[in-house]
Amino acid sequence: MKRIGIIGVGEIGRAMVTGLCDGDEASPEVFLSPRGARTAAELSERYESVRVCAGNQEVVDRSEVVIIAVRGQDRHEALAGLKVDADKTVVNVMSGVANDDLRHVLATDATLVRAIPLPSIRERRSVTVTFPSHPVVDALFERLGGAQPVADEAAFNVFSTLTGTLTTHYSYLAALTSWAVGRGIASDDADRYVRGLFQGVGRALSDETRSLHQLAADHETPNGNNERIRTTWFDAANSEALGRALDGLLTDL
Known part of the structure; x- marks a missing residue:
């Protein structure tokens, strides 16, 4: 070519x-x-x-x-x-x-x-x-x-739906930064820390020997801070809401 x-x-x-x-x-x-x-x-x-x-x-x-x-x-x-x-x-x-x-x-x-x-x-x-x-x-x-x-094209549309979550990820990071700024952290400091935090997490994705569920578990201590946020914020209701949003986009595609 x-x-x-x-x-x-x-x-x-x-x-x-x-x-x-x-x-x-x-x-x-x-x-x-x-x-x-x-x-x-x-x-x-x-x-x-x-x-x-x-x-x-x-x-x-x-x-x-x-x-x-x-x-x-x-x-x-x-x-x-x-x-x-x-x-x-x-x-x-x-x-x-x-x-x-x-x-x-x-x-x-x-x-x-x-x-x-x-x-x-x-x-x-x-x-x-x-x-x-x-x-x-x-x-x-x-x-x-x-x-x-x-x-087939049905499977293709499922993957296309997943790409619709990219800007939500960036907005999530921006929301974390805004939360820190609202509690007295300088904007540049909050931005730098959140970027570094998730760049490190992103690098772990290259380890394909561990499933995404396993990666989550490996970054979480029982009864620790990460488990607390995951179970109190990303609860069953939020997970179901995400699923409904994805289903709606898939239907349109």
Whole structure:
């Protein structure tokens, strides 16, 4: 795979280009749509192998693999009139847009693969869920941190639902910082401590010999502080509320 096109150069498009072009490996040629012009121009200035095309059709024509990264609600406008030949491979990273929907929009017989790349692919540290499994697409995401193909679109939507919890995690950390500030801790000190606390916890996730439940238990002393917060705040009612929120998002997806 030597030529990759990206239509829609937002946060995920930027992250993919960075992950593909940073490092010691030879970079593929990357063709960007003018949509997201400022970001596209910045990336083309930074990386010799990146080019900004005059329009979306040029991106398609010059690429072997075409990544559709526009917002789902913009797909009809952004993709109108595109001709995508059957020998192309199209990667659909639009949240909530099924491959059947995209095939209808593009009116193409090209291979379509859904994927859930996350911003951390810029550092080649993110596992990307794909459906259906495809050797070229899976190899692309292996380079960016790992590919995790799933068996069907129902399973894909479950994983897509899980990604909807990312900003909740950040907001949880922000709430901890705000609580400390409200009790007299300087904002910078609270922020630095909370970041360090959870960066350390995050590193423990790389130990795949222990389940997540085991990691929680290993960080908890019986009748200790962590157990107290877990059992008094993240109780059965809160756990059920989280499950209902996830079920609602899954239904919409």
